[in-house]
Amino acid sequence: MKTIFTKYNRERLPKYQIVIKIVEDNQGKRYALKEPLCPEAWQHLNNIFKNYKLLQTTYNLNLAKPKKIKQGLIFEFIDGNPLDLLMLKAIKNNDRELFQEYLERFLGFVDSMVSKRKVIFKPSLEFEKIFGKWEIETPQDIMELANVDISFENIFLDKDGKFFVIDYEWVFNFEIPKDYIIWRSFFVFSLHHSVDMLGFANIYGLDDEKLSEINNNFMKYIYGNYKYIVSSKSNNPSYKVDLDEIVEVLSTN
Structure with missing residues (x-):
């Protein structure tokens, strides 16, 4: 995938340090990626995935859907x-x-x-x-x-x-x-x-x-x-x- 945009959150405490990327596949479809910048931040990504489940079951909201991948989390890109x-x-x-x-x-x-x-x-x-x-x-x-x-x-x-x-x-x-x-x-x-x-x-x-x-x-x-x-x-x-x-x-x- 081709990276369109990157934002690093290195200023945070280590357990919250992640990088956010907007990527595009060969068909031109875009996704958002969140990846840990250090091992401590994996739990934070797991919590984000849990947040989706909590919000989905509690409120009637339209949410960008996440999926767990090897690098971290990938989200559908909302048009x-x-x-x-x-x-x-x-x-x-x-x-x-x-x-x-x-x-x-x-x-x-x-x-x-x-x-x-x-x-x-x-x-x-x-x-x-x-x-x-x-x-x-x-x-x-x-x-x-x-x-x-x-x-x-x-x-x-x-x-x-x-x-x-x-x-x-x-x-x-x-x-x-x-x-x-x-x-x-x-x-x-x-x-x-x-x-x-x-x-x-x-x-x-x-x-x-x-x-x-x-x-x-x-x-x-x-x-x-x-x-x-x-x-x-x-x-x-x-x-x-x-x-x-x-x-x-x-x-x-």
């Missing part, structure tokens, strides 16, 4: 458009209605995985080991099985407009508040596209400061003390798209 790029295009075209449509559909998609609503979140020991202390006292919507990788860039729209989840590397089988999943999706979009999406945190009642600390703890869980770790406060976009009008529209709905 579609990543949601983050569709949203970015809508922003650049000043198409507020289309942007709002994508955003609200994403939020509804995440909300469909909520199992408890408006309850005081009591974090488990497993949660605190990875994410640290939860210091938000307001009632939360809870996901009992949470894919922390549910972000705009990890959802593809196929030709029929269906959502496909292409990544489920970080799935946790314990309760996690939906607010963190939503906040993190805004943060990742801001980080990767230099667009200040965290302006939506206030609109949706998200505690930016405390959720940022939760996310920093999660990054330490993956990267240790590596300097790659950033917080929402340290993100310095190379450019900003003016979202004021979009924010105004959403805040009045």
Whole structure:
């Protein structure tokens, strides 16, 4: 197979270090590969395969299907458009209605995985080991099985407009508040596209400061003390798209 794209995750702790490849066979069909960069990372790949099974049996989702091979895991390549790029295009075209449509559909998609609503979140020991202390006292919507990788860039729209989840590397089988999943999706979009999406945190009642600390703890869980770790406060976009009008529209709905 011919390699089209390669991404190395060497900055992580050894047990999470993998390489991601997009490959193409002789017939032009593409696949995604995930391979370990060191022996310790094999268990992480096995966990990703288990994540697929967990999500498949718990939620009614369209997921990129994995298969175990000698090198690691191979995934079917979803023919579609990543949601983050569709949203970015809508922003650049000043198409507020289309942007709002994508955003609200994403939020509804995440909300469909909520199992408890408006309850005081009591974090488990497993949660605190990875994410640290939860210091938000307001009632939360809870996901009992949470894919922390549910972000705009990890959802593809196929030709029929269906959502496909292409990544489920970080799935946790314990309760996690939906607010963190939503906040993190805004943060990742801001980080990767230099667009200040965290302006939506206030609109949706998200505690930016405390959720940022939760996310920093999660990054330490993956990267240790590596300097790659950033917080929402340290993100310095190379450019900003003016979202004021979009924010105004959403805040009045």
